[in-house]
């Protein structure tokens with residue numbers, strides 16, 4: 051496939067730049083100082099901000115009074131800015147830094163993007179594969195035209211109050227943020243990763259959408275008020291409806307517990323033959339009781355010994371409009387002495403061990419997924435989690451609270467909060483963690499995991515963590 055070849059070619063020639071960044075809402079902020087030292091800018095302080103100049107003497111001005119940047123005659127409004135007394139620590143979103151550098155260095159064929167998944171800048175010498183991204187209005191319908199290279203295929207993903215147009219291997223050198231019209235959408239944000247680009251819209255009202263492809267190089271998406279009758283457009287091949295809701299402010303009430311594996315997939319198997327799928331189901335049922343006692347509404351993805359596909363699991367969570375997602379598993383190692391508990395949130399694995407654990411758990415969906423579901427595409431999966439990046443901080447915090455909860459109830463070795471790319475966490479639009487309770491490969495822990503008492507301790511530890519998370523976020 052053309053796009054796969056393109057993707058590989060691009061990947062091989064990416065140059066990456068790691069920088070320090072901080073988080074503000076969903077933005078990654080990078081300071082003037084950090085950009086200057088990474089990309090070779092000089093900078094001077096001006097009365098209203100700072101002026102950066104590159105090796106060719108091109109100027110980039112940031113005005114802290116009007117929150118505006120000026121580059122090559124273009125004036126760009128910044129939606130977020132972190133002002134500090136020390137001007138070199140002035141910070142703006144990494145996506146904007148990338149956009150400004152693309153404007154500055156277009157003629158040199160240097161295209162810099164911020165990778166929202168891996169949190170670094172990457173550079174390509176290739177002209178962007180998306181030529182145009184145009185938003186226009188036709189009465190109360192929003193028309194988005196995307197012209198792109200042959201072989202690129204836009205896909206649509208719907209979450210609570212946003213709709214994302216994802217284009218694998220797509221790179222767009224235009225603005226990273228577009229202010230909305232105040233009627234239909236609040237803003238559109240353009241997010242890159244090495245895998246491609248997502249055009250993400252936040253809507254102010256319920257909308258339906260249709261997507262059409264007019265030829266190999268032009269795709270059109272129309273968003274219209276949900277109440278409008280959906281019929282008649284000949285170009286359409288996809289349609290859907292989303293509901294708006296306020297994900298981040300509503301109280302935590304509904305929790306989805308996902309006992310891993312099940313049915314034909316036993317999960318890890320202990321030395322005495324204990325199956326992970328049975329242990330995690332027993333713990334999940336106890337956790338359900340424990341959380342209900344503490345006033346939560348709980349939904350189990352499975353309550354019996356049954357295989358569930360990846361889609362089935364994440365759909366249960368998303369359709370329930372749940373507030374938290376907790377997947378429960380048992381760990382396994384070649385070494386019989388490996389022991390303890392670890393809680394994961396979704397991010398790029400930083401250690402070999404984290405990668406090994408994620409591969410083992412993900413195999414559940416690649417090895418046993420034979421019932422007509424599309425084979426998993428690792429690159430598409432990377433994108434799905436762009437939903438999870440919104441909940442990154444919350445998921446990490448939740449993981450920490452649960453980790454502490456389990457350790458203090460059970461006395462298990464604390465292996466710490468960890469991060470890796472678990473498929474089951476990718477598609478859920480809420481704070482989500484995966485708990486590796488203890489090691490089935492460790493004879494002592496296998497014995498404990500079989501005991502009802504110990505299962506209760508784990509369940510109570512997880513519930514303690516959820517309660518602490520809830521009060522930490524005061525909701």
Ligand SMILES: [Zn+2]
Pocket residue numbers: 310311317318326378379380411
């Ligand atoms: Zn597992």
